Amino acid sequence: MQRYFTAQDVEIDDLIVMSQEDTHHMKNVMRMATDDTIEIVDNKSQLFVAKIETIDERVRVRVIEARVDKSELPVETTLFVPLLKGDKLDWLLQKATELGAVHIKLYEADRAVVKLDQKKKEKKLQRFEKIVKEAAEQSKRLKVPSLKFVGNAKSLTIDDYDRFFIAYERLSGDASKQLNRMLTDDLKRIACIFGPEGGFSNAEVESLHDANAVRLGPRILRAETAPLYFLSALSIKYE
């Protein structure tokens, strides 16, 4: 069943007017008809089944049933990622959504090649929001990851999290086992910061010295691959 997100509060028997975008998707992409059913996730991440009543300028659906679904990672996970070149960030956002990230914060890395002014940021953000919404629908999530541009790595507060990791490959020894060990059962809010293609600057590593440095396996992962390894590890560990 196709899943759609709504910003509204939903209760059984409600009549929901679908957004213009979802109406387009239901009519023209999915070619749905009256009485077809869809899944709706409301603003509190509650899942419902709804049936199409009318198809017009906007599709209207009647909420018929509540559903229980456990598709969210049991740890609330935040990724701090830099702007990456080409379409790598698009791709990373899609995959990180599939794999369960809850918040994605875009920070300004010292060595990032891509730099955006305020206007471009706003335009990009709209594009990114579309990517994560579609990925959340397709992967059957209950949450659309939040997206935000934050400052540079040196201005981050890391104590909002039970554990804040820094994915840093220049670690000696048996470091990848440490990630496994550091993913303890008491953690509820986890964050990890990932470097750009050129890696972290010394100033960034200095300013993040209270973070838990982890190596993600013994191979060198590209900037866009490391977050996916991290999220997969959380799934294997906690789900």
Added chain:
Amino acid sequence: MQRYFTAQDVEIDDLIVMSQEDTHHMKNVMRMATDDTIEIVDNKSQLFVAKIETIDERVRVRVIEARVDKSELPVETTLFVPLLKGDKLDWLLQKATELGAVHIKLYEADRAVVKLDQKKKEKKLQRFEKIVKEAAEQSKRLKVPSLKFVGNAKSLTIDDYDRFFIAYERLSGDASKQLNRMLTDDLKRIACIFGPEGGFSNAEVESLHDANAVRLGPRILRAETAPLYFLSALSIKYE
């Protein structure tokens, strides 16, 4: 240090003539000079350090030192993947190499959209081989994954492996924990088969009924994402 693969047997003090392609990379991309050092991995996955002696039509390097390196997954892992649309397979091959796959077998899925004739397969294979070689060098692997077109899923022999998984999302209950449980310490050779965008056909699922069905977490992963989750899980479990 830049890493290159050679098809030769290497010993200390050998003088190695680099291939045309590597020569181009060393001269024109890396702009290397005489006395610069590189890493060389030989046909037995042994790692050496070598120093450039002469730069000419071909670069010649002198092997000066053997190195020990543990960048390979301790389980020999084979992925069976279908042809995917667009550039998704290119991307999957690059990421699966970063994450440690040793053999990648391309099978003809019943529901795969992409179909190739023999000539196109040979051309694709050359392209794919370039992708995995470059990814193996960049991620500092000791092995370049092998690539092969095999028949359809119904003709596969699954008993060449200690455990053969089928990534099949239509499993009820607590299935993702099962992957964790099924990754036991005695396994040396593991394989997993992944479906195309449209999923496995019933005939394929039937013919693979002796395989271990696993779900890769509670979210629906796209065809190109599932193998990366699987490889990351192996790394967390065994490395």
